[in-house]
Amino acid sequence: MYSFDFARPTTVADAVAALGQEDAQALGGGQTLIPTLKQRLASPSTLVSLSAIEEMKGVSADGGTLTIGGGTTHATVAAEAGAYPALAELASNIGDPAVRNRGTIGGSLANNDPSACYPSAALGTGATIVTNTREIAADDYFQGMFATALEEGEIVTAVRFPIPEKAAYIKFMQPASRFALTGVFVSKGADGVRVAVTGASNDGVFRWTEAEEALNGNFSADAVEGLAAPSGDDMINDLHGSGAYRAHLVKVLTKRAVAKANG
Known part of the structure; x- marks a missing residue:
């Protein structure tokens, strides 16, 4: 890896401010970014960890909608998304226990790996990706391999899934x-x-x-x-x-x- 500074903000506002630094990059669970750094395919000046932002964590059901915080781990989704069984089962089969306890739904959607599971759930349900500045329909969010509608410094704070029949x-x-x-x-x-x-x-x-x-x-x-x-x-x-x-x-x-x- 190259050397870099490390920031661990506790609020979305502080995270956005930290990401405003030159060459700063957000770090979710690190399941994709850390291997990328090890291979020297990325060299951010600052890594901004989102793991301490409690307002971006949790699962809640309200009527026909399931809302999941962007910093929620796969293991938490598997355990707490019972209102949407297909999504909970999807999360329970991502990687291994180490990956499920570190990786996050926001990190997966922000990275948009062509073989990741969550993008298919978001697109296949017509979910809404919520960021610190706006809401993006899944049909508009995914824009190609590793490409999304996210702008520089924009963070996935939550995902809203309409619960299907x-x-x-x-x-x-x-x-x-x-x-x-x-x-x-x-x-x-x-x-x-x-x-x-x-x-x-x-x-x-x-x-x-x-x-x-x-x-x-x-x-x-x-x-x-x-x-x-x-x-x-x-x-x-x-x-x-x-x-x-x-x-x-x-x-x-x-x-x-x-x-x-x-x-």
């Missing part, structure tokens, strides 16, 4: 990293069906709109059977799996997620 997440796990080689989140709510795919595209998480249209008419695994899986040059092609393999997984996992959502 039915939902499920299925991922085909890459065994070494426990990231999703491909993962599909399906939900059925008042505004219809949403299908979000992670781990498959070079453009990051995306909605499979053809499947959504089919499932809006018939919310069963059979509705997906006749669809052509997403394909083309946009699909990730690496040593873990070809683009064609990932496209195949998208269809298979969507069917399984629908079946699981239906109980």
Whole structure:
């Protein structure tokens, strides 16, 4: 690693001020940033830890909405998001216990790793990402691999999930990293069906709109059977799996997620 200063503010306002320094970078749970620093792929002058900001932690349900603080760990989401079982189960299967007790939902969404699980839940539910300055719909938030609508110095303070009637997440796990080689989140709510795919595209998480249209008419695994899986040059092609393999997984996992959502 390169040398850097370290700040650990206790309020969002102080964190924003610290991030105003030149080359300062926010640190959530560090599950992505720390390895990046070790590989010398980033060299911030100051790391601003968000781990001491209590106002950014916690899970609460109000009516049909589940709100999760941006600094809430995966383990806490798994334990306390019972009002949204599919989301709690997703969190319980991220990484290993060490990762779940350090990684945060805000850090995951801010980083937008193309194989992370939370982006599919946010996009697949139509969540709202709340920052220190504004609210961003999930459809507008994710803008490509490792790219989001966040501006410099902007912090994910909370995420609001509308709780759907039915939902499920299925991922085909890459065994070494426990990231999703491909993962599909399906939900059925008042505004219809949403299908979000992670781990498959070079453009990051995306909605499979053809499947959504089919499932809006018939919310069963059979509705997906006749669809052509997403394909083309946009699909990730690496040593873990070809683009064609990932496209195949998208269809298979969507069917399984629908079946699981239906109980």
